[in-house]
Amino acid sequence: MKLPIYLGLLHRSEHTLAESFRQVADGHGDEPDVYFLCRSLADQCEKHEQALLPIVERYGEVEKDDEPERLHADGLSKTRSGAVGLLRDLQDLYLLGSLVDITWTAVKQAAQGLRDAELLEVVTRCEGETKTQLEWLSTRMKQAAPQALIVAE
């Protein structure tokens, strides 16, 4: 069964996303909404990791599999500054969040196939929150984009 591979992927990507949210919060402290929300969304990602633990205990988790990693999603190494920098950082979070989101989708399909009620419950709860994270990022980017791309220096 290859589910452990996806559980590993999910676990790692939630972890990366949490770290990146925290990094963006710290790097953009002058944007209070970004600061506070990114911090609480980082907490939320960590809760997702926690929620996965009992599942991982049952199925195990594979760190590396035989499939080579083609796309590297290592998280943000450093935040940028300025209006366009903020936009880019939010966009990177969006990409990382999308990876988490689609991984939840794949795991959910497996959970349904396995008729694993516990896993389904975890997926349903977390997947919705990940979607809201993406919606917030998109809302915030829509707000920031015109100013950053047209008038900011």
Add this chain to the structure above:
Amino acid sequence: MVDRIADIWGTRTPFAQGDRWPVRVDQVLAKGLSEQDVDRWVQSACVLCSNGCGIDIAVKDGAMVGVRGRAMDIVNHGRLGPKGLFASWQGVSNKDRLTQPLIRENGELVETDWDTAMDRIVSRSKALLEEKGPLSHGFYTSGQLFLEEYYALGIIGKAGLGTPHMDGNTRLCTATAAAAMKESFGSDGQPGSYTDIDECDAIFLYGHNMAETQTVLWARVLDRIGGPNKPMVVCVDPRSTEVARHADVHLPVRPGTNLALMHGLIREVIRNGWIDEEYIAAHTLRFEDLADKIEPWTPEAVAAECGVDAAAVVEAARIFGTSQRVLSTVLQGFYQSAQATASSCQVNNLHLLRGMIGKPGCGILQMNGQPTAQNTREAGADGDLPGFRNWENPQHIKQLAELWDVDELVIPHWAPPTHAAQIFRYAEQGSIKFLWISATNPAVSMPQLPRIREILAKPELFLVVQDLYLTETTQYADVVLPAAAWGEKTGTFTNVNRTVHLSEQAVEPPGQARSDLRIFLDYSRRMDFRTKSGRPLLDWEGPEDGFNAWRECSKGRLCDYTGLSYERLRGGSGIPWPVNEEHPDGTDRLYGDGVFPTHADAAEDYGHDLATGATVGDQAYKAMAPNGRAIFKTALYQGAHETPDGEYPFRYTTGRTAYHFHTRTKTGRSPQLHDAAPAMWVEMAESDAEALGLGEGDVVRVESRRGHLFAPVRTANIRTGTVFAPFHYGYWDAADPAEADPQQRPRAANELTLTEWDPVSKQPVYKTAAVRVTKVADATGPAPAPTTTASRPARAGRVLATVGGAAGEVSETIAPTEPPAAPRDEVRS
């Protein structure tokens, strides 16, 4: 004669449930004048809070010399409060009014003429449009102008320039009221009416110190309390306000914990089965979304988090759950605190759960702070589009484009409107280079003042300030425009329960001062804004043209003004909208039929996730198919972001006093009001003060991570661990020069507050911050805080009582006429 400084609410006129509130006509005239001396009385309404009391202005020899309440007005039945009585006319008829435009030359503001001042504005504006486009422009207006002025400004910004960067200081006072109604009911628009006070069995005041913020409305409550079948009163407020003193249940929650309390109340109401399942099934959506949010909030859990008695939580829920008719009112204690929209929506939810909406006594009043805030929201001078239109609905944009005869693409609807704090952030970053501030004073009223001053002082920011007086904000202006005041211009405005009043010009403005409307129209003309067919965009001659244009804009919307005209508003009472063919006499309450404006084609907003502010978007909204049903919304409790710790051990909260308004531009110039509350103070609980070795009047330094202030301490009835500061005091009238300089002797409450806002309403969080307190000097006397209000000393007898003496005397005529009646109850879909 009654001393209305000592007796804020005046003589009691008790009445029974279901009766009409008796008339009491309050009148005051300048010293030495009697009624025979008055040349004429001019119809208006008061602009010193959101209550909107009908008022007549006394005129003698071309000057305002006094006021009286309008007996036939459904809002106040003749009464006026201290601010209306003493500040409305005295606050504007002062020698230090601005009478000429000023421009900055070699670093100094110097007098000039209108042509020069406007030329300077227009040439800067045009150059920036050329170079950077409309996103370089921002407008920050008020909750104190008239409807016609906001609509003109809205058209300039949205159809002339095309900038989304427009907001009002209404963002600071009422944004959450609007946001909560949009989320729950699909649109802004007050469901309830003041007549619900006359009819209710219980009244819940959530973070609403009505006794001080809307004194005449509180007089109506007091008269119910004094009459047969008095209503139960439940008060949520960390201070022992006048409301709390009359409450059957007082819940003095820790600032920042409102949502935990609301979850607890809802949980109790549901668990006890005090809900109307039929109503929920027929008229609401997403009831099931509440479950996981409220589940942890047992009365004991609420008690622990909020610092209140579990039994009091149970009792409050019982009163709500078992009374037949409940009125809820909500204000800044919720709106300016953590998780504002989620908490305020829970108030709406309580009413939806019981189907208590739109029926006599079953009201919700999501209050406003300022007198004309409703119009800022309706007319599009803040982030909203005119007529409660939805920026995400292409049909609504098309309607506006047709109405104004402009290209749809000009109207900024491609992104959420920019809220005040974000406008200042863009100015800080230098992408907004032109900021026009009208009738407000951000250098005292915005959070985190040290930062705001830096932004306003930025040399590359071209700052226009339009006001009655020199203020803390005009100091930083490149151009200062002298505006005409209330009583010096004609226009309409709408109070918190949708009642529209006409305010007629009584006297001429001083010197060259001009109405805000004239200034905006002049700017539009000089900018040569045109429609698609080449006509001037704003060709109004005066306010009545503006009103007629607005009527067109409001047609078919919830806030329908089509049945109103200046003529219709002359002579009688104010009239609550909607007023149209269907409701020719106006409308007392909305949603009596349980049909809400949530249809996708009607909704003003498709809503948000209340925890993050993520927009729902049109697709998800349409998929939800609310189609006239109200929506249950809230969020998981998170609490305040900045809470006390070892370094900053106190919770800091700010608010108002009965005697002042905003930054005291008017009330500070009324001798009676000034003397009642002349200077800054802070309030602490007696035990906290004692622990720090502080006595009444000792001077302290209060410090947060952002700034500090100095003020004398009042030991008051406030919950322990909390420090309260009134936000009215700035620097313009400081007694000695050191006190006029915030660098030397800061005293404004907002030196300490933090830049943070609710994720949905974007209203700043003024009510939670962590501070520390240290003593700096012994008392030279008691703190200059009133003894008649929430700031009364914890121990009586040590501080001289606040009185007005002869100067505070007002004549009260009780029951000279029969009370007026509100429009018949009607429903609207």
